[in-house]
Amino acid sequence: MxxxxxxxxxxxxxxxxxxxxxxxxxxxxxxxxxxxxxxxxxxxxxxxxxxxxxxxxxxxxxxxxxxxxxxxxxxxxxxxNQFRGFSALYSGKKIDTEVLVFQVINCDEKIRTKLNLDEEQFVYNIVRVRSVNNVPYVIENTYMPINIIQGLKKAHANSSIYSYIEEDLGLKIQSSHRKISVRKSNSFEQEHLHLEAYDPVAIAEQVAYLENGTAFEYSISVHSYNYFSFETVIIR
Amino acid sequence: MxxxxxxxxxxxxxxxxxxxxxxxxxxxxxxxxxxxxxxxxxxxxxxxxxxxxxxxxxxxxxxxxxxxxxxxxxxxxxxxNQFRGFSALYSGKKIDTEVLVFQVINCDEKIRTKLNLDEEQFVYNIVRVRSVNNVPYVIENTYMPINIIQGLKKAHANSSIYSYIEEDLGLKIQSSHRKISVRKSNSFEQEHLHLEAYDPVAIAEQVAYLENGTAFEYSISVHSYNYFSFETVIIR
DNA sequence: TAGTGGTCTAGACCACCGG
DNA sequence: CGGTGGTCTAGACCACTAA
CATH class of the missing domain: 1.10.10.10 (Winged helix-like DNA-binding domain superfamily/Winged helix DNA-binding domain)
Structure with missing residues (x-):
């Protein structure tokens, strides 16, 4: 084109x-x-x-x-260096999603600043465990403003929220600001990611933006350390 | 300009x-x-x-x-999203470098493919522990071909190899391909990074290129997990 | 419909590299 | 020195947004 x-x-x-x-x-x-x-x-x-x-x-x-x-x-x-949802990244493989939490909450200070919201805003809070070929890869803790991502249902959380945003709502995703760090897993993560005590996890904290510049997603993804790597090209 | x-x-x-x-x-x-x-x-x-x-x-x-x-x-x-050496990144703070290994070796298969070298090439192998304000942050294991980075001395390894490359040799650094992953620390890393048993580490594996496209550095950096984070902007 | 940013052109001049 | 890629221009047309 x-x-x-x-x-x-x-x-x-x-x-x-x-x-x-x-x-x-x-x-x-x-x-x-x-x-x-x-x-x-x-x-x-x-x-x-x-x-x-x-x-x-x-x-x-x-x-x-x-x-x-x-x-x-x-x-x-x-x-x-591209940016896609989990489903797109592992397309072709067998993906399973277990929705642990699907609720609407009044956002706290931290989420408000990340998403640049007014005080009294409500946000979706979704916690999902995502598996590839029956192996749990990541726990995603996602926050999205209800007035931007309208009509989100648990059924969407079971598959791909990104394709709901793009195909059903017709919104265009533009960029994401991501921060990667490392720490020890806690017992909750050990249970859901099938980790041993003392196993580490990789944390990817992300704010994603639509084409019009509004932040639509704040998420914290906890990756099983065996199945995490992030590659990038850096130009001076 | x-x-x-x-x-x-x-x-x-x-x-x-x-x-x-x-x-x-x-x-x-x-x-x-x-x-x-x-x-x-x-x-x-x-x-x-x-x-x-x-x-x-x-x-x-x-x-x-x-x-x-x-x-x-x-x-x-x-x-x-920029790419600089350790010294430049923490300029303004007190940086110490302990050189554990400084040798010239005949490179193995892995390094040869990473740096795109002929069989019989010699490379510098340098292992350094780098500290900021007396806290050890990272163990860097670096390989550089001796015919590209000529005349490198232990004194340079004690300060900044990158400034030697750019200022003394007049070479221009262009880009780097980096991969980040996570694992448990081993006893060697625990000793030098002052970690406890079972503490995790972040691994940054990197191939760096000069402006003329030749690979001049393959390095594996083991970061103390408390002092590692990697931020990036991803555009779709 | 008027005006935005996105793409594309043809051509100018410059900094840099090699023979 | 001739030829490379890098910068910059003036102006054209297009896709899209908002009123």
């Missing part, structure tokens, strides 16, 4: 499929603009996406080159 | 200092281009930086708005 995206996708495919090999030089932007019948700026924008994904490197004065990564790592890199 | 950077810095300062308040609307791109005597494209590029930093939101058809975050979180967000 969008030209620079199509170009980026095309070149990404060439890299992932091995048509363009590690350390190989790409065509110059000038030449690519002829190949794709577009301007140099559009080519640059397409290539900048692949730079952000960590797939290629540009050298002023020299050209553009495929990064030297073994292709097994590539799939991960491409998805890691 | 670069125009769109200057504009981004200027507007970021206005947000951080509170001149532009949460949810406040910015001038339109058309008007900003007059204020800063530049084209609409340049303004767009400047604002896109602030979008990536999570500070503002754009709505097509409406305008651009400051995100609703309390300013205490803002400093963190701005630095979190």
């Amino acid at each position: 969008i030209k620079y995206m199509e170009i980026a996708n095309d070149i990404r495919n060439q890299i992932v499929k091995g048509i363009l090999k590690p350390n190989e030089q790409l065509l110059f932007e000038k030449d690519l603009s002829k190949v794709y019948s577009s301007s140099k700026m559009t080519i640059k924008k397409a290539l900048d996406i692949l730079v952000a994904e960590g797939l290629i490197v540009k050298r002023r004065g020299s050209g553009t080159f495929v990064k030297s990564i073994n292709s097994s790592e590539m799939d991960k890199l491409i998805v890691s | 670069i125009k769109y950077m200057e504009i981004a810095n200027d507007i970021r300062n206005q947000i951080v200092k509170g001149i532009l308040k949460p949810n406040e609307q910015l001038l339109f791109e058309k008007d900003l281009s007059k204020v800063y005597s530049s084209s609409k494209m340049t303004i767009k590029k400047a604002l896109d930086i602030l979008v990536a930093e999570g500070l503002i939101v754009k709505r097509r058809g409406s305008g651009t708005f400051v995100k609703s975050i309390n300013s205490s979180e803002m400093d963190k967000l701005i630095v979190s």
Whole structure:
């Protein structure tokens, strides 16, 4: 649909499929603009996406080159800087969701500041245990304002809340601010994640935003340490 | 120096200092281009930086708005998606470095693939414990090819290897691919990080790249769980 | 319907790299 | 030095929002 995206996708495919090999030089932007019948700026924008994904490197004065990564790592890199719900992340596998708590509460100070709410706002509070192939991966403790995420039912919590938000409510999810930390598990977590005493957990605390900039979700996810890893590309 | 950077810095300062308040609307791109005597494209590029930093939101058809975050979180967000060495991250505080290992070794299979090296390459192997205000934060296990990071001495390992790479060798660091995971500490880590038995640790595994695309560092950092958190902004 | 931000162009000039 | 990618412009058209 969008030209620079199509170009980026095309070149990404060439890299992932091995048509363009590690350390190989790409065509110059000038030449690519002829190949794709577009301007140099559009080519640059397409290539900048692949730079952000960590797939290629540009050298002023020299050209553009495929990064030297073994292709097994590539799939991960491409998805890691994206942001999706649990269901989308593990699509294709057997996912089970156990809803432990589904209630509406008057939010406290902390949630109010995270979600930027007025004092008397009500929020959904949902606690779920999510399993992949019958192994419990994570306990999600989610808070969402009832006036933004309207009409949420327990049935939605049993499957994917994100697809309810996007497909049923027609809202667009834009970004998330996430913080990852580590601590020892407590007995509640040990029970639901099938952990031993003293096993650690990874905590992902997140505020997610809609396209219009309003915060719609504050969540604290407690991950079983065996099934947690977070990958990212950092550009200076 | 670069125009769109200057504009981004200027507007970021206005947000951080509170001149532009949460949810406040910015001038339109058309008007900003007059204020800063530049084209609409340049303004767009400047604002896109602030979008990536999570500070503002754009709505097509409406305008651009400051995100609703309390300013205490803002400093963190701005630095979190950047990538610097330990010394730079904690500059201003008292940093101590204890060098446990400083040797040159023939690299094994794993390091070879991570750094994309030939079979017979030698690499530095450096193990350091780094403390902030006399509290041990992290054990860093670092591998660097000797032909890229030339002339590295133990004295550099005692302070900042990154500043040696950038200032003395004149190399430019571009990006890093990082993976974060969690596990239980072992006795070695408990001793050096002053942990109790069964305390968890956070593992940050990283491959760092120079501007020319060559991998120059593979490192495994074991963080004391009390002093580890990783923050990031994810755009869909 | 008027005006926003998003995309795209053709062309200009610059900083940097290699021979 | 010629050629690379980086920045910047002026202006075009489009998708979307709000009145």
